[in-house]
Amino acid sequence: MVTGMVGIFTVTVVIILCIKLLNKITGKPSKKDTDTAEGGNA
Amino acid sequence: MEMFEAIFGNIANLDIKQVAMWLIGGLLIYLAIKKDMEPALLLPMGFGAILVNLPMSGAITQVIDSVKEIGVIDILFDSGIANELFPLLLFIGIGAMIDFGPLLANPKLMLFGAAAQFGIFITLFFAVLLGFDIKDAASIAIIGAADGPTSIFVATHFDSQYIGPIIVAAYSYMALVPIIQPPVVKLLTTKKERLIRMKYTNVSVTKRTRILFPIFVTIIAGIMSPRSVALVGFLMFGNLIRECGVLNSLSETAQNALANLITLLLGITVAARMTADAFLSLKTLMILGLGLFAFIFDTAGGVMFAKFLNLFLKKGNKINPMIGAAGISAFPMSARVIHKMGLKEDNQNFLLMHAVGVNVSGQIASVIAGGMILNYFG
Numbered sequence: 001m002v003t004g005m006v007g008i009f010t011v012t013v014v015i016i017l018c019i020k021l022l023n024k025i026t027g028k029p030s031k032k033d034t035d036t037a038e039g040g041n042a
Numbered sequence: 043m044e045m046f047e048a049i050f051g052n053i054a055n056l057d058i059k060q061v062a063m064w065l066i067g068g069l070l071i072y073l074a075i076k077k078d079m080e081p082a083l084l085l086p087m088g089f090g091a092i093l094v095n096l097p098m099s100g101a102i103t104q105v106i107d108s109v110k111e112i113g114v115i116d117i118l119f120d121s122g123i124a125n126e127l128f129p130l131l132l133f134i135g136i137g138a139m140i141d142f143g144p145l146l147a148n149p150k151l152m153l154f155g156a157a158a159q160f161g162i163f164i165t166l167f168f169a170v171l172l173g174f175d176i177k178d179a180a181s182i183a184i185i186g187a188a189d190g191p192t193s194i195f196v197a198t199h200f201d202s203q204y205i206g207p208i209i210v211a212a213y214s215y216m217a218l219v220p221i222i223q224p225p226v227v228k229l230l231t232t233k234k235e236r237l238i239r240m241k242y243t244n245v246s247v248t249k250r251t252r253i254l255f256p257i258f259v260t261i262i263a264g265i266m267s268p269r270s271v272a273l274v275g276f277l278m279f280g281n282l283i284r285e286c287g288v289l290n291s292l293s294e295t296a297q298n299a300l301a302n303l304i305t306l307l308l309g310i311t312v313a314a315r316m317t318a319d320a321f322l323s324l325k326t327l328m329i330l331g332l333g334l335f336a337f338i339f340d341t342a343g344g345v346m347f348a349k350f351l352n353l354f355l356k357k358g359n360k361i362n363p364m365i366g367a368a369g370i371s372a373f374p375m376s377a378r379v380i381h382k383m384g385l386k387e388d389n390q391n392f393l394l395m396h397a398v399g400v401n402v403s404g405q406i407a408s409v410i411a412g413g414m415i416l417n418y419f420g
Binding site: 001003004005007008009010011012013014015016018019020022023026027 | 145146149150152153155156159160162163164166167247248250251254255258259262263266267406407410411414415417418
């Protein structure tokens, strides 16, 4: 059980780091104004 | 008289267990039509359950006068499920349907997808305690992935004798997400926690990131969890077709024609393992119970992980723990359920985008969890 959860968190963290790296390499995403119209809280 | 016997003689081969399976098949059809519970799967499965439980049914393999007559359902099972082809092809369609944008904009949400796989591993432990063989226990536990194709893939890979009840449980509980999740979430959270508002910043993701993401995830999964690479790879292949921008007609085919065709065959083919002898047993009830247990603990895992993170977050950056529950694979149903729960507590609290991000991360995490299970016990 513990091994399973550790395994899945390890893969997840690597994927998160990979996404962050991708976002950095491919250009900084443009931050728009805080939006409520599309379902978010201001 | 002889003619009468030729026409009605088969009634003598009817078993009360087969009649019970007709009722179960009828129940699945009722739930599909009247309650709109995963109709694309439950209706073909229900009809298939009746089809294979007719006395001396020609749809499944029978030995008549020492001659083996292969039934069409068994042919479909051997060529589509036993070799894991149908669930993998279905994954191409699912991958083409998913927009990973909310996750790419806020990758930290993936942690909730991982946390919400807790139910799988705790169920595995209890299934072994209840006397199931480790491979059957692993196949049962994966019901908690809330991901039908992954359940089929893992159960088939382990050649589990309980594939019929496992798939019925997996798809039934997926349809019951709006009933199962809210009480668990309410039980584990306080009113104050459910009222937490989360800021949403609309961050755009470049097309290049969207294209590279499925390729990177496939490589990472392939290296770290090689057994999962077929599952992850086909899911990500479908997503690459969607995001590349030059294969729109293939993307549409994968999302509609391919997914529909496979779903159509999948449901009725699964019925090959729904014969009365294989289905009607105490073990089936235990599997249904363990599947529910896995779903509840997946939900609890995601919620408790969010509460744990809140211990370290400053006021104003706290996470509404309800979004953790969306870390299961039932997409987009789970995200909608959490969004509605948020609105019920405070009609100005919009959790949809956060919940969707967590929900798509649950899609990836459940497939990786399936691969991990295959790695450990395959």
